[in-house]
Amino acid sequence: MGYVATIGGEIAIEEALKRLTYERLKDERSLATQDMIAGMPRLIDIIMSEASLYDRPLAAIALKQAQGLPEEAVFLLRAYRSTLPRLATTQPLQPSSMTTIRRISASFKEIPGGQFLGGTPDYTHRLLDQKLAEETHADAQKFVAAYRAQCEEGFDPTHDRIDTNPLIFPEKVHAMLPSIQAVKKVGSPRNAFIDLTREPPKFPLPRSGRLQLLTRGQTGAVIAFAYALQRSFGELHPTVGELRVGQLTLTVPSPWPDETEGDDAYTIGDILVTEVETFFPTANLHGSGEKEHALAIGYGFCFGQNESKAIAMSMLDFALRHPHPEYPSTQEEFVLYHIDTLEASGFIAHLKLPHYVTFASLIDTLSKGEEKGHDA
Amino acid sequence: MIFLRRQERTRLLLQFDLSLLEKEAAHICHAHHCQTLKAPAPGLVMVTIQESVEGDYFYAGEVLVTECKVTVDGIIGLGLVKGYDTRRAKALAIIDAAFRADFPEVKSIEGKLEAFKIDLEQSLNKEANSLAKTRVQFETIL
Structure with missing residues (x-):
């Protein structure tokens, strides 16, 4: 028994999409993707890695659209990736x-x-820093300026030029x-x-x-x-x-x-x-x-x-x-x-989509078995 | 005679100020006939990694890029840049064609890139100086 197309529910689906957007925006705030890139780089990294597509702005958009659900963001990026041509392959990089x-x-x-x-964070005590709730852009600028100044301490700008990084x-x-x-010695691929x-x-x-x-x-x-x-x-x-x-x-x-x-x-x-x-x-x-x-x-x-x-x-x-x-x-x-995020979450998520015909068939089979049982 | 090979040249051009880069491209197009072969458009580049244990190659995933192709006096130039950056891709393509044709304008670009390279080295050294503060000095804790 395969999948059977059904009709009906179009209006409900349209309203569900509106509701989805409403739920993303109901606090009347919209998260700027540049803030997501700046403030949640490790989450962006995870999404890019699982999507197998490296681009921070796209990963941020996907996460925003997915309301922060990683598997949905990966799905969106994989789908977008499939629309683009592959132009080249890099040289083998070490x-x-x-x-x-x-x-x-x-x-x-x-x-x-x-x-x-x-x-x-390896050597931190993992104490929740509740001050972050009040952190502002001005605080960020102040910290960055102070840190950069500290890093330049002892730096000699007149040093000799370097040939190597x-x-x-x-x-x-x-x-x-x-x-x-x-x-083995790194050489040609075996x-x-x-x-x-x-x-x-x-x-x-x-x-x-x-x-x-x-x-x-x-x-x-x-x-x-x-x-x-x-x-x-x-x-x-x-x-x-x-x-x-x-x-x-x-x-x-x-x-x-x-x-x-x-x-x-x-x-x-x-x-x-x-x-x-x-x-x-x-x-x-x-x-x-x-x-x-x-x-x-x-x-x-x-x-x-x-x-x-x-x-x-x-x-x-x-x-x-x-x-x-x-x-x-x-x-x-x-x-x-x-x-694989997409394979695993896709196959699990499909279980919530309508299976009315297959399930009716199952009920039918069970009922027949029950009848046979009664007959016996 | 071109001194900077393309790999180094494009490394520097990618980080060069965009408006200055566009000025150089405009300068080339003022003196030569520039034509767009492929308008800047997004695409993918697959990353190939050679792992360090057995030397095997594998594909690590794709990177979003913007590609542009132009001709300058009939010479094709390619602009290829990570991310979605149509302006830089186009300017890079024009400059690439100029370098491929060895037009006289490239001399001045090379000079600017050489100076820019020193700025980048300075930034890199600052970064190395900063990272060095997190270097573990085991001898002090033994």
């Missing part, structure tokens, strides 16, 4: 080239280039590890390279497909599956080798056939990203039956600053490469089919 605003390691105290906390740390923390089997926005997933997926689905996965779902791995459904306890947040510069190859050199690419702008590498203790079993203890690395990357998601992604990246029949979070079909 996130180690990002201009860093935060870089930490839970594995080593001293890392090449150093650890920078950047802006983080001081906020780029090309060396990865994993280079400090003694000898890791899993770490595996098939697919685009799951252009073709449906067919399992088993190459790693490129798994990473693409993980990076656009719903933050809560990605974290939940990774948390399951940490508890009794995987017994994983990785250590964050390196977590970076920063601006990654996008470059697009020249479309002109005679201009193919690397520096003839077009720079099109920067995007904020989070990248994580986590270290996992593993054991390699030799033919002789001897166990060799080793470390393996999981990889996480997402649009915006979303550290828990990137860490969780790195755990799932590792887990999906080391499947275990008893642990669902290590099964790629189980994980990857269920973490």
Whole structure:
């Protein structure tokens, strides 16, 4: 039994749409999208990441239209994205080239280039700051001016010119590890390279497909599956080798056939990203039956600053490469089919749409069964 | 002779003051015949990442961009910029055509970009100075 078109309810739907707008505006206030971008950057990051579309103004509009409901905002952005042509693909970018605003390691105290906390709530007491209810634009301006003045203390504007960006740390923390089997020299891609926005997933997926689905996965779902791995459904306890947040510069190859050199690419702008590498203790079993203890690395990357998601992604990246029949979070079909915001929320949300014919059929079947029961 | 290669040039032009950028574009169109091939319009660019563990490539998602194509004295120029920014995309396209054709106007633009690069370095150094205040000094807590 499929879906059956019905008529009726048009006026109710029109009025429901008016009511929806009324509910958004009933306090006679309209939220400026620039205030949403400025004041809720991490929520905007989550929406862009799950929508797999990076644009802060569009994400703010989507959130405003969705009245703050993330799954609806992601739906709106995915729908809008489908109306636009894909003009190009960037050159393969290595996130180690990002201009860093935060870089930490839970594995080593001293890392090449150093650890920078950047802006983080990690070491706060999580006490609700009720003064924020009264914060004004003037307060914001005052704080920013004072902070900038403080940051310029000790800054020498007459310093020598620099050839390199001081906020780029090309060396990865994993280079400090003694000898890791899993770490291969970064070079040409080993595996098939697919685009799951252009073709449906067919399992088993190459790693490129798994990473693409993980990076656009719903933050809560990605974290939940990774948390399951940490508890009794995987017994994983990785250590964050390196977590970076920063601006990654996008470059697009020249479309002109005679201009193919690397520096003839077009720079099109920067995007904020989070990248994580986590270290996992593993054991390699030799033919002789001897166990060799080793470390393996999981990889996480997402649009915006979303550290828990990137860490969780790195755990799932590792887990999906080391499947275990008893642990669902290590099964790629189980994980990857269920973490997409649009797929999951869409299928759940459709349950509230009319199913009158299918449900009537069910009642009919139950009634007949009851009658048969009476007859017997 | 052009000194700034395109990747560096477009990096600087993206951050250059928009009204000054438009003045440079207008200057080029005053001296040459400019024609719009594709008016500025939104589109998408897919981001390719090479992850650092095994060197695999994957698609990380798309970025909204604005693209514009022009010809200047028959030479095609491309303006491609992250976000919805029709004015910058058009100015970039005109300037790109001028650089591709190596018109004399590009000399002055290059000079301005070189000066602007120093300003950007200054900003970057300020940012690095600011971030350095959050650097963890483990030796002081051991």
